[in-house]
Amino acid sequence: MATRQKTSRKAAAAIRRPRARAINGAAHAGDDIGLDALVGHAGYAVRRFQLWIFQDFIKTLATVDIRPTQYSVMTVIGANPGLSQMAVAKRLGIERARLVHLLDSLEERDLVSRIPSATDRRSHALHLTARGKTALAQFKRLAAEHERHVADKIGKDNRERLLQILACFT
Amino acid sequence: MATRQKTSRKAAAAIRRPRARAINGAAHAGDDIGLDALVGHAGYAVRRFQLWIFQDFIKTLATVDIRPTQYSVMTVIGANPGLSQMAVAKRLGIERARLVHLLDSLEERDLVSRIPSATDRRSHALHLTARGKTALAQFKRLAAEHERHVADKIGKDNRERLLQILACFT
DNA sequence: TATTGTTATACTCTATAACTATA
DNA sequence: TATAGTTATAGAGTATAACAATA
Numbered sequence A, B: 001m002a003t004r005q006k007t008s009r010k011a012a013a014a015i016r017r018p019r020a021r022a023i024n025g026a027a028h029a030g031d032d033i034g035l036d037a038l039v040g041h042a043g044y045a046v047r048r049f050q051l052w053i054f055q056d057f058i059k060t061l062a063t064v065d066i067r068p069t070q071y072s073v074m075t076v077i078g079a080n081p082g083l084s085q086m087a088v089a090k091r092l093g094i095e096r097a098r099l100v101h102l103l104d105s106l107e108e109r110d111l112v113s114r115i116p117s118a119t120d121r122r123s124h125a126l127h128l129t130a131r132g133k134t135a136l137a138q139f140k141r142l143a144a145e146h147e148r149h150v151a152d153k154i155g156k157d158n159r160e161r162l163l164q165i166l167a168c169f170t
Numbered sequence C: 001t002a003t004t005g006t007t008a009t010a011c012t013c014t015a016t017a018a019c020t021a022t023a
Numbered sequence D: 001t002a003t004a005g006t007t008a009t010a011g012a013g014t015a016t017a018a019c020a021a022t023a
Helices: A009-015 A036-040 A042-060 A068-079 A085-092 A096-108 A130-154 A156-165 B009-015 B036-040 B042-060 B068-079 B085-092 B096-108 B130-154 B156-165
Strands: A112-116 A124-128 B112-116 B124-128
Touching: A036 B068, A036 B130, A042 A068, A042 A130, A042 B042, A042 B068, A042 B130, A042 B156, A068 A085, A068 A096, A068 A112, A068 A124, A068 A130, A068 B036, A068 B042, A085 A096, A085 A124, A096 A112, A124 A130, A130 A156, A130 B036, A130 B042, A156 B042, A156 B156, B042 B068, B042 B130, B068 B085, B068 B096, B068 B112, B068 B124, B068 B130, B085 B096, B085 B124, B096 B112, B124 B130, B130 B156
Parallel strands: none
Antiparallel strands: A112 A124, B112 B124
């Protein structure tokens, strides 16, 4: 029902005007809803694309329970062992406060380990565990499978073009 | 400091091994951090791009205090007056539960109004208020300015290509 | 029974601020 | 004083489930 408890000024006004049908506009069957100015906005298209791509990534890696951000953190640590949390956070554009929780969960799963830095006692050197290295290899195979889904969806050549266009943001 | 209250199994193990420096790996000055497999992932590039584009949108429309989702909702209602909440939610890929709060805030600002549908007493017909129509015109001008920032960032032609490639997601 | 709008909950993510132990 | 890691909080956003009124 359309009942609203904290009835706003506008809704109240509308209730007092039940013969509003005349200005209600067309009924819109379902497919004829135009996007108007949104069609020309890169941000709108990118948002819709990212929703699709993240959902496919999560689904494709559901068996190993790894999400895009966790994958990116493990990949960067794997390729650059010994990085500090600040370095990883800056490189990936993640808040350092958020990285704390991400690493907590990866460490609980014995995929990543924080090793006290011998040169700076404030910081941790991040490493994949032995188990983490093996797991990451599997994650990469699944991520490559996801990437093939992307190519199937937008076309192989378009995927290449997209990567080139957006290379300046990596 | 690297103190952790709920010291995990791994962290505890690391503390017992303070001579870990030998396996700490290179020090990584700051720019030489490789992304490894992430370079080939469309999802990673898209995520970084969307962060940039949303931040620019929010900044460019900060004076009018309108965020991307609010803009998309107003634009669709403006182009299709009388739509139900379900229709807007479906068209934009927003959860209908979330749209409730989005409309609450837009209605409180007298930009949108919920009018009881005369044909289906469960649903609301959504309309821009007079104030909303005027405001949306201004929002569109600012959004176009934001879109020029995008073109400046990735190139005019690349922006066109991007819109073509992602047209299937709108 | 199914749908619309609503409320509520939980979890992810972004953005801050503040605290501590170090540098 | 500045920095690294941590904790906490607030708000956006996603994903659900449940409920009342209505179809």
